[in-house]
Amino acid sequence: MFTAVAKLVTRRPRLVLLVTLAALLGAGVLGMGAFGKLESAGFDDPASDSSRAADLVDTKFGGEPNLVLLVTARAGAPGTDPPAVDTPAVADAGRRLATELATQPGVTNVSSYWTGASPLVSDDGRAALVLASVDDDHESDLVAKYEDLFEAGRPGGPDADSPVTVRPGGAATVGEDINGQVGADLAVAESIAIPITMVLLVIAFGGLLAALLPLGIGLVGILGGFAFLSVVGGLTDVSIFAVNLTTALGLGLGIDYALLMVSRFREELAAGHDRATAVSTTVRTAGRTILFSGATVIVALAVMLVFPPYFLKSMAYAGIAVTAVAVITAVTALPAVLMLLGPRVNALRVGGLIGRLRRRRGESSAVAGVPTATSAAAGGGAPGAEREVPREAVESPFWRRVATTVMRRPLLTGLPVVALLLALGAPFLHVEFGTPDDRVLREDASSRAVGDVLRDDFSSNDAGAIVVVLTGPTERLGAPGIADYATELSGLDGVARVDSSAGIVLDGRVVVPPGPTTERYAAENAAYLRVVPSVEPHSDEAQALVGVIRHTATPAGTQALVGGPPAVLVDGKATIGDRLPLAIGLIALATFVLLFLFTGSVLLPLKAIVMNGLTLTAVFGVAVWIFQDGHLSGALGFTPGPLDTSMPVLLFCIAFGLSMDYEVFLLSRIKEEHDAGASNTEAVAAGLARTGHLVTTAAALLAVTFLAFGTSSVRFMQMFGLGTALAILLDASLIRGVLVPAFMRVAGEVNWWAPKPLRALHARIGLSEGSGEGSGAGPTAEGVSSVRSPAGAPSR
Incomplete structure (x- = not known):
């Protein structure tokens, strides 16, 4: 497949770009309609009792006051x-x-x-x-x-x-405030992230022209994601918050994949290959890695589809679409651009300052770990000719020193990192969950200001009323039965009053008799009661009250459905909890299968899963420490509160997918070195030396994109942005830099073990990155080509 793609982009680059431009324009036109189709809700399970109660209130009683x-x-x-x-x-x-x-x-x-x-x-x-x-x-x-x-x-x-x-x-105003704030926050985040990212891209790529390529891929991915959301939004409910993920992930993956492709292309030029050979080799090697990395991200995102709330499904739709578009663009349109640019990809270089900075750190002057193009890269040298490129041109001395230091004392360096990650995760032991209300907004929002007054100055909380819908024969739902039921409910702990067709009941006595005000609580074969709590709707007391009401006997011959914000929270926690084991099992199984196909090892996939678990443990703990316990709330401008039930799932899937993206980059090089005959220790050292700078550069750029969402005025979007950025940075530094080499040093050659039947299976269907015809370089995966060491021995 990649050989065919390489032929297409080298022989018909203008045609490829013309098709891409046409698709981009179509996506732009289609994506413009996405925003009008998106919703601010989507945190509840549509099949739950609370959702069914809400549906009945809408259809039979004109809707709950919103x-x-x-x-x-x-x-x-x-x-x-x-x-x-x-x-x-x-x-x-x-x-x-x-x-x-x-x-x-x-x-x-x-x-x-x-x-x-x-x-x-x-x-x-x-x-x-x-x-x-x-x-x-x-x-x-x-x-x-x-x-x-x-x-x-x-x-x-x-x-x-x-x-x-x-x-x-009320709920209607909360939804409008959130929708408006998401759009404003997105503009602010982009105004912060894009300039900073552009500066970092210029530093990473060493040139203005090359730095524009990731933004191009990101733009295509974002517009493709918006177009997909527009289509899906016309068919089903889609959350407005999918816009944030579309923007962040599109830009981030564009950076990751462009860094990979451009770095490999530059290296091929520097090795003396003509542009067609350089593009072909880049497509067959770095392109394969991008496809595999994208698959791991898509698998992680797809797991969110097992959860009923359409907030999570929307994130899956957006993430899968953006990732797929970014992968396709990176392996087709970007190579076509490189084919047309050739050595001019290095135009508008700003390498003088960067080179001085790198030399001060003791690193090569290569940009992003790729050797500077020489005269041969500008067109000299025979096509396909292989030149000796010093090891220092493709390796980071810093990351080699890190790897060798860690592997010299693997337990001494690795165990403190494990302890640190577990300590960071400790606050998650007292996590509390809630559903979004007006307090996710800042205090100057209209719905938030009204919500604060209702909580502070009113004995009851009408906006947090528990809804009870009784169904049964109309004769069973007459005034006497409803009156007795409402009176019993009004006497429960935590109830301020009960509104019903039998009147408004307060502490067992009717304070407003049946009349025009209460007629709307009766319908054919149904009755509707509003149990207004005197306690905070998201509190443990309110959740316990939902359970008591669900177990309270209803009038003979009737059944009750209990809804409202407290019941939505109870049902939401149950929904997430019931499906979480399935989601974790699916993502672990898919990750294991993909990494086994990639490495042929049984241990390395298990290692990746465990280390991702450590990263997520730390991230969840920090999220509780900040957003629930309130540390940094003054600096970030939010009101502390329980974590929203869907956010840990979203963080889990996004962080897991992006971590696996970087896992592929590193493991591909380590495996390549080991397959070439290097010892386990040398393979790990060389792999980290040749990908450490690539991973950290990509991670830093991606983290900037997500950190920009920390400026949001919606609390759970702040948590999403900061939590994802933290996961990326922890993974690219402590996990890839310390725990991976420490673990692989301790495991030794067992890293590459698999039972004989699985070895045979891998030999038949495993994923390989062969060089393909006309490469002139050995097989590589993460964008660094084969070179020859100073001694002349192959160092792949």
Whole structure:
């Protein structure tokens, strides 16, 4: 396959680029429609009891209230009689607001303090609520309308003399705030990441022209990902947060793969090969590694498809699409560009300063570990001619010293690193989980400001109400049975009140009798109750309350489905927990199979899985320490809270896939050296010396992309960005630099052991990187070609 691709890109490079450009334009046009199809939700299991309850409320009762208008009196003081919300001007403004809201398109189930729902008032009597259910098609317009109304009521605004201020909150406003913030955060992250990345790329590649190539691959991957999201978003629900992953992963993998390809191409030129031979060899060797590395990333991302929440499925869609497009572009379009550029890929060099910096570190002046092109690279030398290239031109003395030092005392160097990673992971032992609410936003967001008032100033939390939907024959759902059931629920610990068709019940007594306010809680063959908690909806007490309600006897002949935010959290934790063993098993099995096919070893895949586990342990612990325990919250500008149930799964899959990407880079060189006759120790030292700089450069560039998301105003996106960056940096430094050589030194030749049947299987179907015809170089994988050592012996 790669021989055919090499022939195509060397013989028809312009055609390849023309097809790529056409695909890019099509993806750009299609991808522009993606943003309007994406959703801010997707954290719950659609088959869970809580989701089924929500569906019934939507279809039979017009939907759960998702828009909260916080109406605050400008005049009046706590303790006055009547309360400020009951003064004539405030009450009139509140009634007019509720009436006007009920006339808006897409709005149902409007209730308010002034229309008989008496509990909807703050403890000090200065604020009250108007609640409504708004359908998806009208959420944006209504939220914008009432945000404008709030701004108009500020000092100096046209409505500053109004007796009340009105501010929107609730789930609808949270969704709109998050959607808007994601777009703004993405622009900020890109404005930070792209300039820094460009500077680092110029340093890594030693030239402006070469540095633009990774951005080109990244752009193609990002647009391809957006186009795919647009298509999928028209067929099913897709999370808005897939946009962040598309951008970060597209740019990061573009850097990884371009670094690999350009480095190998430059080296082939420096070895004296003409451009066609250099491109062919690059495609057959580095291209194979990119394909295999992309496969490991795709496998890790695909595991998220086993989880029902479409937030995780969306991340899988985006990641798989971006990775596939990046791989295809890297092994087709990029070689075509290199074929047209030839030695001009080194144009606009900035190597003078870089060379001085590298010499101060005692490294070669080669850019990214690749020798500087000589006159032969500019076109001299016979096609296919092999030149002697000093070992120092393709090896990093620094990484060879690291490898030899570690292997001289493997236990002394390796065990402290293991202890450090386990210590970093210790905070995960007290992890708590939650589902996203307004507190993932910063305090100045409208939904967050309203949410804070509801939590601080109201005895009950209407936005966190537990929903109970009773189904059964209509005659079984009459007022007496519902009244008894609501009364029993109102007496449970942690319940502030119960809203039902039998009235609003507080501590076992009806405070609002059945009437127009409560009619909406009854439907044919169904009844609906809102159990408003007096405790924090994400607390252990609220989760325990869900369990108690689910075990409370319902009226005879009826069944109950329990939903609402506390139940969504309970069901979400159960969903993730039930499928986590399957996900871990699948990713471990797929990783083992792929690495076995690549190395022929049974031990090396197991080693990779264990070391990835150590990395993830440390990352999860640091995530708890920062985002749950609150360390660095002031610097990063977030409110500490439980980790969102889906984020550890996302971090696990993304970090695991990217770690395996670098594992392939390193193992391919080590295996190549060992297959060429080097001892285990020398193979590890040479492998790290020839890939350490490549891996660390790629990891640093990729980490910058994810670190930029630390500027996000959405807490769990900060966690995603910082957690992924930490995983990448730990993997590229402590894991690849210390634990891999330490482990492989201790294991010795057992590293390459496999049972006889598996050895025979690998001989038949194992993945190999043969040089192919016309290479002029031995087989390589990670982008560093065969060279000859000063002594003249092959050093592959």
